[in-house]
Amino acid sequence: MGTTKFEFYTEEQNELAVLAKAIGHPARIAIIEHLISVGSCVCGAIVNELSLAQPTVSQHLKELKNAGIIKGSLEGNAICYCLDEKGFAKLNAFFGEITTHFENKNNACC
Amino acid sequence: MGTTKFEFYTEEQNELAVLAKAIGHPARIAIIEHLISVGSCVCGAIVNELSLAQPTVSQHLKELKNAGIIKGSLEGNAICYCLDEKGFAKLNAFFGEITTHFENKNNACC
């Protein structure tokens, strides 16, 4: 136990869960917000933004990258990270369904 | 360690993280999708939908409820769960910012 039973779910459900889980940490929210506000890519300046040690930030970046939330490209010495539109497109599709659900007032009994 | 350092982040960042984290499990995605498709509330039928034991489902429902993703009301013997618009509103606001970010083509270097 302690392991999520991915085999019980559809590929789409697992994919959405991985994306949402990646966003589900305040440090990673902060990283995403920073990438939004800076407008374009940023390198290790993220370490200075957060009150976390460099290896910890690196690990969070890795998780965001693996999940498809950000992407990074080498810029000489530094690495340039920015948001990955694909990952957000999938999440947006999901949230779109929920918005429709509420608009249709299908949320009957509560 | 092993503990998220919530004190490093804004309340909003922590709140968004909690919401996203709650969605970040395929069983909980499946529960949300079920609540969407059934149109209105559903009780313990969720247990039959998922290949998980009843206590496990109950635990997932509790997490979704604590995070503000679903809400439940007593219906005699059964409990009626449905999506909580408030939680999704907060997430939607966040995703809205990201959509704007992409529309403005601020995603410069990647």
Place this chain on the structure above:
DNA sequence: AAAGTTTATCGTAATATTGCAATATTAATA
């Protein structure tokens, strides 16, 4: 009241996550 239904809680084992110090890696620069 007894029995059945439905959902929650407790306890626990297995595994995952978080965070960091130390260290490695890679590329630029002196």
Place this chain on the structure above:
DNA sequence: TATTAATATTGCAATATTACGATAAACTTT
């Protein structure tokens, strides 16, 4: 080529999550 700078990886301790059997709680029906 040594040195510096930027980022990644490793190893580890502390804590959290996932899942489930057993059981409890609350309400319905017989």
